[in-house]
Amino acid sequence: MPSFKTFLSEVLRNQLLLLPENTLSLPKCIQLVIGNESADMDSIVSSVALSYYLSLSPTPDISKNMKGKCIIPIFNIPTCDLRLRADCSYVLKNYLSLKDISQDKNTLNENKHLNIPGLFLDQIDLFKLAKKKQNNFPQLEVYLVDHNILNKKHDFLNPFIKGIVDHHFDEKMHADANIRVVEPVGSCTSLITLLLQKRLKEINTTDYQNAIPRNLCMALLAPILMDTSNLKANGKAKSADIEAANWLISLLSKYEDAEFKSEHFITNTKKKEIFEEDTLKISPEELYHNLSKLKSDISQYSFLDILNKDYKQLDVKDASGNNVVLGISSIPERLQKLLTFHDVDGIKTGVDSFISELKLDLFVMMTHGTIVSPNSEKTFGREFTISFGPKITTHTREEILEKVKSSPELDLENFPQNNGNTTNSEITYFKQNCIASSRKQVSPILTSIISHLKAYKTSPL
Numbered sequence: 001m002p003s004f005k006t007f008l009s010e011v012l013r014n015q016l017l018l019l020p021e022n023t024l025s026l027p028k029c030i031q032l033v034i035g036n037e038s039a040d041m042d043s044i045v046s047s048v049a050l051s052y053y054l055s056l057s058p059t060p061d062i063s064k065n066m067k068g069k070c071i072i073p074i075f076n077i078p079t080c081d082l083r084l085r086a087d088c089s090y091v092l093k094n095y096l097s098l099k100d101i102s103q104d105k106n107t108l109n110e111n112k113h114l115n116i117p118g119l120f121l122d123q124i125d126l127f128k129l130a131k132k133k134q135n136n137f138p139q140l141e142v143y144l145v146d147h148n149i150l151n152k153k154h155d156f157l158n159p160f161i162k163g164i165v166d167h168h169f170d171e172k173m174h175a176d177a178n179i180r181v182v183e184p185v186g187s188c189t190s191l192i193t194l195l196l197q198k199r200l201k202e203i204n205t206t207d208y209q210n211a212i213p214r215n216l217c218m219a220l221l222a223p224i225l226m227d228t229s230n231l232k233a234n235g236k237a238k239s240a241d242i243e244a245a246n247w248l249i250s251l252l253s254k255y256e257d258a259e260f261k262s263e264h265f266i267t268n269t270k271k272k273e274i275f276e277e278d279t280l281k282i283s284p285e286e287l288y289h290n291l292s293k294l295k296s297d298i299s300q301y302s303f304l305d306i307l308n309k310d311y312k313q314l315d316v317k318d319a320s321g322n323n324v325v326l327g328i329s330s331i332p333e334r335l336q337k338l339l340t341f342h343d344v345d346g347i348k349t350g351v352d353s354f355i356s357e358l359k360l361d362l363f364v365m366m367t368h369g370t371i372v373s374p375n376s377e378k379t380f381g382r383e384f385t386i387s388f389g390p391k392i393t394t395h396t397r398e399e400i401l402e403k404v405k406s407s408p409e410l411d412l413e414n415f416p417q418n419n420g421n422t423t424n425s426e427i428t429y430f431k432q433n434c435i436a437s438s439r440k441q442v443s444p445i446l447t448s449i450i451s452h453l454k455a456y457k458t459s460p461l
């Protein structure tokens, strides 16, 4: 019968084989499940969840399925960037880790996070793996979750794509993938949760407490709740999100009584697991509350950390076929507050070095969050800040500014702070009145504006 714990220990054991320092031979088949480069909660949990789904085929016996096969979630950031994602760290460590793997035997270091099921970009040489495949060995399969087109840096993995589960704008690539679910729901994890539900039914699972234990329920709920503002009515939650969340919550409530009697998952082995009772027994409501707090607290980060924390980059072709590099940082703080901590000059310096380091042509900061007024009324709002790299001509800058200003999906107005001493700044601040548009909506708007640009010219440097 399927057991998530079996899956976890198989992944933890197998992923050691893919570390650069490994000298043992690789398994025959490697399945990589890659999340998007923002490596947010949804991407991280999705890559673990789809990996689990893959482990449930072709038979219901996970150990048998994973014999000679490595199924590895890939987190699309270097290990050190996990520190910028306190919410993801919380879920990975409390709900998705096994602490009892024999780490000392392998002289593994706690900082490498090797008790987490999945590898970060600095822990695996994807390029080498793809090249090795040219000799037909090992068999490589790539699954994309929470994005449906590979980042440019991973272009070389394109021939190996076997599946996509995503909720972003469908770029219609890889139409012949074995698994292809691209639906505009609130959270990609909802789509995978429903796939798991279906698969477990197919294989006649009866022991759900082992197949979808409490810790996995919590981990799956985390992105679903975060991406839908706790399933708020008239918000981003679609029926798939509600269906997935309801199923997980119903499982949790079924476990409630059973656990107190048998303590099934937690103490059915002598091994000590990482799951702390506290974090396991909290309600979905508390989970949402804890994670929101962890995610929005950026007080301990530098301004560059804040830009890096939730960042996506795209290469877009303009009408003449020139490449335009677009970067978008999503920042869980309102601009007003950011300006009080880092002031206009600090922000300008940070943005300039970000643009030059990443060689960006267009850079957008999307600030968002809740402001509490003196009469303790809470209002959610967004700002949109745009800046340009040195290669964009003044004429093109003006054209882009005009187009973003006239976009009804953004509904921008001048940000008051922009009056006064920022006139020389190359950064333009706006208040974004259309608060429903997050990066998922804004990114295709900007892509379309760029693709229609005729005037993009490289100004002489």
Ligand SMILES: [Mn+2]
Pocket: 042, 043, 146, 167, 187, 188
């Ligand atoms: Mn997502």
